Amino acid sequence: MTYNYGNFDATDYDLVNFRSPQPGQKAPDFTIEVADGGGRARLLDFEGDFLVLEMGSVTCPLFQGRRQTMTGLDEQHSDISFAVLYVREAHPGANIPAHVVQDDKSACAAGLIADGENRRVFVDDIEGTVHTAYGGYPNSVFIINRNGCIVYAVDWNNPTVTRRALDLLKAGKPAALRAWFKPVPPQVSLRVLGAGGKGSMSDFLRGLPHLIWNNLIRRNVRLLLGRKTGVAPNIKC
Template sequence: MADYNYSEFSTTDYDFKNVHGPEIGDKAPDFALMTTEGDTKRLTDFTGDFLVLEMGSITCPLFQSRRGIMETLNRQSGVSTAVLYVREAHPGADVPGHKSFDDKKACATRLKAEDGETRTVFVDGLEGEAHSAYGSMPNAVFIINRNGCVVYRSEWNNPSATRKAVAALIAGRAVTAKDYFRPAVPVTVFRTLSKAGKGSAADFFKGLPFLIWTNIIKRNLRLFFGRTRTGSARTTC
C-alpha cells in the first residue's frame, strides 16, 4: 500500500478478499504504545482474564455506531477493553489523513474529549505498525485471553456477536458466535461523515455499492455456510 494515511477513501485501500492478522489460536501481536493520557503501555498488558481490543477512528461510521455497546463490556468482571486508534477511515476537509503522530494523537484525544469514549485508547504509530499486524481493517475486533492468545476475531466488529463471545468466554465455554456484517446506523453515518468534512461523504457513497456487495452479501453468505473456529480461556499459543 503506497500511502497508509490516505487523503481520500477508496475501496482499493483495503483487502476485502483475504483475511489478514492473527487467527484464533495465534499469539496476539504486542506493542508498546502511547495512550491518550500520554502514558506508554504494552497493548496486551491488561488486567482480568480477557482483553477486547477494537480498531477505530473518529471518521469511521462503523466504529462510532458500535461504541455504545462496546463500552459496556468493560463493566463485566474479568474483562478489559481498549481501542487501538488507527488511520482515519473516511478523512475529509475537517479531519484529514494524519500527517504526523501529533495529528493522530490529537484525533484520538478528540475521541475521548468530544465523543466521550471511556475505554483506554492506544495511539498507533503514524504508519500503523500495530494496525498492520492486526490485519489493517478499520473496525476489526479481537479478544485476547490471559495466555496472550487470540480467542475471537472479526475483521468487522459485530457488537452483538462480540458480546455473545465475551459471555461464552466468561462462562468457560468455547466461542461459537458468527460475526455477520452489520451496517452502521444511518444517522451515525451522516453525523460521522459530516464531522469529517467535505469529501468524506462523497468518497464513502462512491464505494458503498461495492461495500454492500462484498460485506453484506458475499461475506455474510460465506459465514452462513462456513464453519466457525473456536477459542476459549484455555486456548494456548
C-alpha cells in the same frame, strides 16, 4: 498505497481476505502510546481475564455507531479489560484529514476521549505498525486471553456477537460464533461523515456499491456457508 490515504477508496482494503492473527495464535504485542498524555504502555499489559481490543477512528461510522454498546459491555464486565486501538482515519475529509505526523493521530485520539470514550485508547504509530499486524481493517475486534493468545477474532465488529463471545469464554467455552456484518443506521453515517468534512461523504458514497457487495452480501453468504470453529478460552500458544 500510502497507509494514511487522503481520500478513501474501497480498494484500499482487501475486503475478501482478512489477513490477521486468528484464534489459537499469539496476539502481536507492542509498546505504544496511550492517548491523552498516558505515556507509553504494552498493548497486552492488561488486568482483566481477557482483553477486548477494537480498532477505530473518529471518521469510521461503524466504530462510532457501536461505541455506546461497547461501552455498555465494558461497564457490565468488570473482570474484562477493554481497549481501543486508534488507527488511520477511515474516511478523512477537510475537517478531519489523514494523519501526516504522529501529533495528528494523537490529537484525534484525544478528541475521542473528550467525546466520552471511557475505554483505554492506544495510539498506533503513524505508519500503522500495530494496525497492520492485526489485519488493517477499520473496525475489527480481537479477544485475547491472559496467555497472550487470540481466542476470538472478527473482521467487522458485531457487538451483539461480541457480547455472546464474552459470555461463552467466561463460561469456559469456545466462542465459535458467526458475526454477521451489520451496517449502522444511515443517520450515524451522515453525522460521522458530515463531521469529517468535504470529501468524507463523497468518497464513501463512491465506494458504497463495492462495500455493500463485499461486506453485506459476499461476506455474509461466505460466512453462512462456512464452518466456524473456536478455541479453548485458556489456550496457550
